[in-house]
Amino acid sequence: MAWLRYRGIVKWIVYSLVFLAFLLLQTGVLARVRVWGVSPNILPTVVAVVAMSEGRTAGAVYGFFIGLWCDAVIPPVPAVHAVLFLLLGAGIGHVTEKLFRKNFLTGFLCSLVALAAFDVVFFVVLYLIPGRAALHNLVLVAAPEIALTALCVPAVYVSLRAVARRFGNELTGETS
Amino acid sequence: MRFLLKHKGLLAAAAAVLLAFVLAVVSSLTGGYASPVSNLLGTVFQPLQSGIAGLSDSIASLYGYMYEHDALKEENERLKIQIAEMEAAARLSEASNDENERLRQLLGLSERRRDFVFESATITERDASNWASTLTLSRGSANGIAPGQCVISEAGYLVGVINEAGTTWSTVTTLIDTDMEAGAFVFRTGLSAVVEGNFDLMRQGFLRMSYLAKDVDVKNGDVVLTSGIGGKYPRDIVVGRVTNLYVDETGISAYAVIRPSVELEELKQVFVIKSFDISE
Numbered sequence: 001m002a003w004l005r006y007r008g009i010v011k012w013i014v015y016s017l018v019f020l021a022f023l024l025l026q027t028g029v030l031a032r033v034r035v036w037g038v039s040p041n042i043l044p045t046v047v048a049v050v051a052m053s054e055g056r057t058a059g060a061v062y063g064f065f066i067g068l069w070c071d072a073v074i075p076p077v078p079a080v081h082a083v084l085f086l087l088l089g090a091g092i093g094h095v096t097e098k099l100f101r102k103n104f105l106t107g108f109l110c111s112l113v114a115l116a117a118f119d120v121v122f123f124v125v126l127y128l129i130p131g132r133a134a135l136h137n138l139v140l141v142a143a144p145e146i147a148l149t150a151l152c153v154p155a156v157y158v159s160l161r162a163v164a165r166r167f168g169n170e171l172t173g174e175t176s
Numbered sequence: 177m178r179f180l181l182k183h184k185g186l187l188a189a190a191a192a193v194l195l196a197f198v199l200a201v202v203s204s205l206t207g208g209y210a211s212p213v214s215n216l217l218g219t220v221f222q223p224l225q226s227g228i229a230g231l232s233d234s235i236a237s238l239y240g241y242m243y244e245h246d247a248l249k250e251e252n253e254r255l256k257i258q259i260a261e262m263e264a265a266a267r268l269s270e271a272s273n274d275e276n277e278r279l280r281q282l283l284g285l286s287e288r289r290r291d292f293v294f295e296s297a298t299i300t301e302r303d304a305s306n307w308a309s310t311l312t313l314s315r316g317s318a319n320g321i322a323p324g325q326c327v328i329s330e331a332g333y334l335v336g337v338i339n340e341a342g343t344t345w346s347t348v349t350t351l352i353d354t355d356m357e358a359g360a361f362v363f364r365t366g367l368s369a370v371v372e373g374n375f376d377l378m379r380q381g382f383l384r385m386s387y388l389a390k391d392v393d394v395k396n397g398d399v400v401l402t403s404g405i406g407g408k409y410p411r412d413i414v415v416g417r418v419t420n421l422y423v424d425e426t427g428i429s430a431y432a433v434i435r436p437s438v439e440l441e442e443l444k445q446v447f448v449i450k451s452f453d454i455s456e
Contacts, residue, residue, distance in 0.1 A: 023221075027304045028228030032236070037379050038306045057188075064192045071199075072210075072217035073225070074304040075312070075339060075347045079200035086192050122307065132354045133375035141306050141379070 011167035012062075015050060018159055019066050022046055027073060030152075036144035043070060044118045045111035045149065045156045047085045048092050052100075052107055053164035056093030063089030077126060084121055088114045107157045108150070115146055208323025210342040218342045225300045226314055233444060291453040292410070295319050298445050300345070309353040309378055311335070313446065316342045326409045326449045333438040334358075334402060334413045335446050348446070351415065351436055352383045359405035360385060360415055362398050371400060371415055371434060381440070382419070385432040394418055394432055410452045 022042055031039050046066065051059025067082035074081065092110050100106045119142040127133040202211045210218060240248065297319075301312035315321050327335040327348050336350035349355050356373040369385045377384055385400060398418040404411030416436040424431050 020221075020224075024224055024228050027301045028225060028232055031302060031304050032232055039303070041306065060189060060192075064196075067196075068199075068213060069217055069221070072214040073221050073301070073312070075308060075310040075349075077200075078204075078211065078214060079196040082196040082199075083193055086189060086196075090189060127307065127354070127375065137375050145306055 007167055011163065014163050014167070015062065015160070016066075018163060019046055019069070022156065022159075023066075023069060023073065033148075035148055038141055038145045038148065040148040040152050041115060041118075041145055042149060042152050042156050043081075044085070044088060044114040045153050046160065047088050048110040048114040049107050049157050049160040050164075051089040051091075051093035052096045052102055052110055053161065054093065055097055056090045059089030059093035060086050061089070063087075080122065080126070084118055088117060104154075104157060107161070108153050111153045111156070112146055112150060115149055116142065119145065208338070208340055209317060210340055214340075215342040218345050222300060222312075222314070222342075222345045225312070226298070229298075229300045292449050293451045294447040295321055295450050296445060296447050297321075297346070299443055302440070302443075308355075309350040309373070309440070310339070311348040311350060311440075311443070311446070313346045313348060313448070314344070315448070316344045316346045318343050320450050321346050321448050322450075324408060326413065326452075327446050328413060328449065329438045329443060329446055331437075332414060333436070334409070334415050335438050335440070335443065337408065338448060346448075350440055351438075352378045352381060352440070354378060356383065358409050358415070359403040360400050361403045362394055362418075363401055364395075364398050365393050367392065367394065368403060368405075369400075369432075377433060381436070383416070383434050383436065385418070385434050386424070386429075388421075388430040388432060390423060390428070390430050392421075392430060394421055396420065400432075400434055410449060 026042055030042065033039050043066070047059065047063040050062050054062070063085035064082050067085035070081035070085070071078050092114060096102065096106060096110065120138065123133070123138045123142070127137070128135060199211050199213055209215075295315055297313035297315040299311050300314050303309060304312070313321075313327075321338060321341050323338050323341055325338045327338060329335050334351050336348040336353070336356065338346050339349040339355075340347045351358075351371070352373050354373045354375050356371075358371050359368070360371040361368045367388075370387055371383055371385045374382075374384045385394075388394065396418055400415045400418065402409040402411060402413040402415060414437050416434040416438075418432045419435045420433045422431055422433070423429075
């Protein structure tokens with residue numbers, strides 16, 4: 001079983017490096033791409049695909065730690081990405097474990113649901129409740145953001161699923 | 177508690193949420209300085225971000241050169257005319273300055289001075305979120321940058337205020353963000369008001385000047401500057417120009433939409449005012 005543990009560590013290191021690459025892409029390149037007044041946001045997609053591939057516990061832990069990174073480099077509010085990505089990872093992992101096959105359609109839909117859920121909670125807690133914005137702003141920002149991000153989901157999905165297939169599940173030894 | 181111990185996943189999730197909450201509290205208690213975790217992660221990430229930002233800027237410049245050449249040429253001609261007009265105005269105001277100086281001496285008033293201490297910084301990240309208008313800079317507390325300091329462009333236009341400072345990086349809340357608020361005045365009339373960010377206007381790149389009377393004397397094109405009230409922003413920093421005047425939601429007062437003088441999308445370098453001393 002020792003070799004399985006070693007493979008698991010390498011897998012999570014690779015997942016982390018892939019996430020860092022996507023974070024650089026998000027903050028350095030995609031943030032400059034403005035269509036309909038918004039930029040795509042691929043970070044919830046990363047959480048969704050990993051949670052779908054690895055399950056709820058791993059998805060929650062991965063979501064939490066990449067959320068800490070996002071909170072450090074994406075202003076303005078600390079801790080919000082860590083908590084939301086943890087919940088998204090746990091929720092998507094739990095649902096896909098029980099109900100859905102692990103394929104592109106599931107990954108695609110989970111990505112969009114993850115982004116929508118993230119936007120709704122983020123907006124309601126930080127903008128709607130404190131009175132900094134009105135409800136119609138949620139639709140004006142979230143709808144085009146989800147549409148734009150949908151175009152980026154295939155590239156994110158292929159990259160992360162390649163990692164999952166290459167290293168498989170370290171506990172069972174099966175490849176997903 | 178027994179329930180949590182039985183369900184280890186829930187226990188781990190609760191611990192993670194608690195940790196995140198503690199980090200958020202630490203961050204708020206540090207008065208705008210980054211928490212240790214954020215500072216470490218941001219410091220590690222910042223060199224990579226600078227590299228990507230440089231590459232993106234190069235590609236954007238190349239794109240601009242290839243596809244916007246005619247527009248740039250036209251803008252160049254327009255700016256030459258504008259410079260000539262401003263030089264003429266400057267020559268006229270020089271005479272007024274001389275007279276002002278003579279009158280100050282006559283009345284025994286001390287010389288008006290503006291002493292600023294600047295720190296220059298490059299922008300490594302812009303608008304990382306669709307919900308806020310922020311910039312990340314390549315300098316931090318190691319260079320004397322602190323939360324609450326004013327940030328201006330090379331031309332002296334208001335960019336925003338330092339929101340959070342790490343060791344080697346800092347983030348700026350720009351003047352169009354919903355968290356932005358500053359005392360201001362209209363240069364032509366001296367009318368005092370407050371400029372603040374608004375979510376709808378932020379997405380269009382504007383901000384608003386609020387608390388105006390319905391019959392206020394404000395015209396399109398009026399220049400708006402900071403008033404210095406509150407002490408956060410030095411006085412006489414150019415904010416922007418009025419584009420339109422509207423009656424607000426209450427129907428009792430009015431507000432003006434301001435186009436910022438700074439071009440946030442084109443900014444590459446900014447100056448942080450670390451300290452200022454204005455003597456009148």
